[in-house]
Amino acid sequence: MAAALATPVAPSLSLICNTKPSKFRSSSVSFATVSPLKVGGLNIKCVRVAGVEIPNNKRVEYSLQHIHGIGRARSRQILCDLGLENKITKDLSQDELIKLRAEVSKYMIEGDLRRFTALSIRRLKEIRCYRGLRHIQGLPCRGQRTKNNCRTLKGRGVAVAGKKKAPGPK
Structure with a gap:
């Protein structure tokens, strides 16, 4: 059966x-x-x-x-x-x-966290403090050097017309 x-x-x-x-x-x-x-x-x-x-x-x-x-x-x-x-x-x-x-769900994550961060940056820009000005200019805020690095924030390097490359060692 x-x-x-x-x-x-x-x-x-x-x-x-x-x-x-x-x-x-x-x-x-x-x-x-x-x-x-x-x-x-x-x-x-x-x-x-x-x-x-x-x-x-x-x-x-x-x-x-x-x-x-x-x-x-x-x-x-x-x-x-x-x-x-x-x-x-x-x-x-x-x-x-x-x-x-x-x-x-106890933690601030995803959309709430992104919104909180954006509001913090907007507040810094509105009060025109140093960090806010660096955000406005698209430059690093935390003291990094800007002569050689920080391509992420500054964007691609722009070629300068008329500038010749330095001759290499002979």
Whole structure:
């Protein structure tokens, strides 16, 4: 009788791709745990934390660093506060993901952090302090030399017409 109940089932995508079946399923909670992406014929699932899709094939410590405002030290601190082990992101359980999202939401990250930084710079520009003037001019604010470096802020070097290269040693 048990043999009659066990009917053969078509192989799923996880068996074909030689991977484990995903533990993540969308739930009735207001936020979706995973958003499927369609690449070729495969469904790739990414974990969303703080509105950012973090890679699920890396360890949690490194995946969290894809969120603006979370670096190496803060991601380690989050893992220590939660008592989570640093396993691969796709192996996290549903409860661990909910705890992780709650912990990450305590910090100023992503849009709020960008807005706060932009407001700080705008305030410096409005009061016309030294740092604000350097921001306006597009030059470094923290005392770096500008004769040779700081191409990131100044932009590409402009060639001067009529200037000859110095002759090399003979």
